[in-house]
Amino acid sequence: MRKFPFIKPNFRKVIVTDEEIDKDDEVREIIVEKKTGFNTFEVLVLLLLAIIFGIVIGNSFSLFKNEIQGEKVSSELQELVAVYNHILDNYYKDIKEQDLVDAAVDGMLSSLDDPYSVYMDEEKSESFNESVDGSYTGVGITISAVDDNIVILDVSKNSPAEKADIRVGDILLKINGDVVTADNMSDITGSIRNSSNDEVKVLIRRDNEEIEKTLHVEEIDLVTVTSKVYALNNGNTGYISIDSFAANTYKQFKNELAKLEKKNIHSLIIDVRSNPGGHVKQTKKILELFMKKNEVLYQVQFKKDKTKIKDSTKESRDYPVVVLIDSASASASEILASAFKESYSNSYLIGDTTYGKGTVQTAYTLSDGTSVKYTTEKWLTPKGNWIDGKGISPDKEVLLTSEYFSAPNDEHDFQLQTALDFLENTKDTSIN
Secondary structure, three states: OEEEOOOOOOOOOOOOOHHHOOOOOOOOEEEEEEEEOOOHHHHHHHHHHHHHHHHHOOOOHHHOOOEEOOEEOOHHHHHHHHHHHHHHHHOOOOOOHHHHHHHHHHHHHHOOOOOOOEEEOHHHHHHHHHHHHOEEEEOOEEEEEEOOEEEEEEEOOOOHHHHOOOOOOOEEEEEOOEEOOOOOHHHHHHHHHHOOOOEEEEEEEEOOEEEEEEEEOEEEEOOOEEEEEEEEOOEEEEEEEEOOEOOOHHHHHHHHHHHHHHOOEEEEEEEOOOOOEEEHHHHHHHHHOOOOOOOEEEEEEEOOEEEEEEOOOOOOOOOOEEEEEOOOOOOHHHHHHHHHHHHOOOEEEEEOOOOOOOEEEEEEEOOOOOEEEEEEEEEEOOOOOOOOOOOOOOOEEOOOOHHHHHOOOOOOOHHHHHHHHHHHHOOOOOOO
């Protein structure tokens, strides 16, 4: 089955065991900040073009300055400029200047031998930004190629697709008159995001009947947080699942927590299984809802300098919290889990040892729509432990069985059931 996530990135939770995850293939993300506009490298690229123009009109290469906007240019960088010019002037085939620039950036990041420091082309950059920004432009459907059909797998809540009565299981036939196939759905649906039109006509098949719908293209918020209540013998416990830490996750978490507390919960389960991470600031804000003021949430280390990140708010809670983790819980998820384990006395971790990603990345969006992302810091647990390559061990190890994977539901979710049993039989969550 070929999956297509561009209309709506799919954040559906998939629980995996240690045997099913390959750490070399599953790269986890954690972003501390995103920046846009021209950076030093882009200024240098502009300079390169100016140099080429100068050569064309007869100026010598000596016009290259050793200082750009107050920044020293090393002899090594001047060699890069020289090679760039030689390739453009002497390579036997036509070559695009942007391709050389992209390759140079990619090469620099590849030389770091760091799987989290990468160059992303415009398409990958757009998809990445959608996932961490928490919103995307589209109509609110997730589609996949299944056999010879393009099937609608998911419809976002309150999206244009839901309002138009598009349903899971519908077969997508055409978009704006173009037949959608496994081979062209990326191009066709990608045009939705980049089109100036605010309407899309789709043709679907449902129960052997073809139906045409007109959908409005909108900015759609990704739902990364869901919640529900479980009734226990000693009171209600709340359950909150966090699929990722996007830019709007804290707001969603706070709203869901408020709803749960209005239902008189006396304990809480936070599920970050299969959560790949995201914005560390969102994680910090969520932790500040629980921790006491001045409590250490985590630490960051740049070279040899360490900084303790502390709770700066007056808000806190003290009821029991269980955090569900697994081998695919990574980066920002591990910051949250370790903070509860080391800084929140009334907490318990259940599940499997986490992924083990202890570095922090910064992402830059460049002026041409591409992006670079590279490691800038280590993060440490509140007590100063670096979990990179090791992960965080649960207080109680519980693995999911094949029974769950064949029929995923609450009854077969032994990690969840263990958490509910713990809160009901071990922790006193009744009203005093």
